[in-house]
Amino acid sequence: MVMNRKYAIGVDVGGSHISSVLVDIESKAIIPDSYAEQKVDNKATSEEILDNWSAAIRKTLNSIEPENLLGIGFAMPGPFDYENGISQIQGVDKYEALYGVNVTNELRDRLQLNQSVPLRYLNDAMSFGVGECWMGEASAYENVVAITLGTGFGSAFLSNGIPVIEGKSVPKMGYVYHISYENGIADDYFSTRWFIDEYQKRTGVKCSGVKEIADKANNEVEAEKLFSDFGNSLGNFLSPLLESFNADCLVIGGNISGAYNLFGPSFEKALKSSGLNIEIAISGLMETAAMAGSGRLADEAYWTDIKHLIPNI
Structure with missing residues (x-):
């Protein structure tokens, strides 16, 4: 195993499932063996939803040593506070239990992530576009x-x-x-x-x-x-x-x-x-495009180019 921090985790949050995969930032490649998917009841409690999200991400995270993780990016449906990682989803008959929840804090605790590991978010359709422009x-x-x-x-x-x-x-x-x-x-x-x-x-x-x-x-x-x-x-x-x-x-x-x-x-x-x-x-790439695009958020050079947009999304 190569011991350097070049891997991001790209996550695609769907209406009934969550998918995650390792993204090699340097070589612009998806690591297929790291793919994980978990079914999610979008009408469950916030605890159950976040536990299921964490389960998928943890499977992907287990593919590398923790010190090799650059960060985690999420292709997240709105409405969502993409800058602060707080769900604003309501009135759309899914994930209503997450309204007002700080997803970053909850997942960081569940995954026992160091504070230095960033969790970043982008609209799911934008993540798809970023992935297609990057490696599609x-x-x-x-x-x-x-x-x-x-x-x-x-x-x-x-x-x-x-x-x-x-x-x-x-x-x-x-x-x-x-x-x-x-x-x-x-x-x-x-x-x-x-x-x-x-x-x-x-x-x-x-x-x-x-x-x-x-x-x-x-x-x-x-x-x-x-x-x-x-x-x-x-x-x-x-x-x-x-x-x-x-x-x-x-x-x-x-x-x-x-x-x-x-x-x-x-x-x-x-x-x-x-x-x-x-x-x-x-x-x-299909669904993988959104994971590639969200994973790219952990690339500091790319993040520097787009972070000014995040508060306005």
């Missing part, structure tokens, strides 16, 4: 927009790997989910629930998720058209945002990205009809 599909590009299509509609705008959260070229915080679209907001139309609700509206059939509908698309006109309509709408919605940011790459992750072969053609056609010709990449 978007690493060769300057202005990158990263989106995640799944339970919700996540987004991040990055320039040279640094999130852009203000200015005329981006929506506030780089978030697009809340932007008005048709009869609601973007999150209503570019997420799993749109597929489920719209498919039921068109066919009378209730499906459990996007994959079930995708499996029908090869043999059913209604399912095929649903994906085509989704791609067209997504292209029309994103075009002005991509143009404003002068994006040269769009990277797409989240579970729905697995059906890109079904919605991609209409999506790309919509972009081209808006005069856009940018690189489109489907994430190969």
Whole structure:
């Protein structure tokens, strides 16, 4: 075992599970054998939630000697006080028991971490974007927009790997989910629930998720058209945002990205009809991207570049 402090732990906090992995900062690599995952009941007590989070992180931590740990970074859903490590999650039907809890103090105690080991936090969609720009599909590009299509509609705008959260070229915080679209907001139309609700509206059939509908698309006109309509709408919605940011790459992750072969053609056609010709990449890292991005927060050089943003996220 190499005895130097070059390893970070990247953590992705999901709605029903938590994942963690070692990130080799120097070589920009994930250490697969260190991967740990723990199921979490997001409606449990704060003690139970934090115990489960700690269990996953501890498994990853056991892969190295404690003195080799640079720090721990978290891809954390909001609302969250990213600067001080205090949960502000409420009204979203998950992790409500953590409201007001200092996650840093609780995890530091459970993991018996030295005070010199930093615990740092970033929005989960931003972490995905940072990971993709650092070691993924978007690493060769300057202005990158990263989106995640799944339970919700996540987004991040990055320039040279640094999130852009203000200015005329981006929506506030780089978030697009809340932007008005048709009869609601973007999150209503570019997420799993749109597929489920719209498919039921068109066919009378209730499906459990996007994959079930995708499996029908090869043999059913209604399912095929649903994906085509989704791609067209997504292209029309994103075009002005991509143009404003002068994006040269769009990277797409989240579970729905697995059906890109079904919605991609209409999506790309919509972009081209808006005069856009940018690189489109489907994430190969997927969930690992968020862990890579959060792990990078332990790199002091990178942290110096982005820490001024954290209080405003």
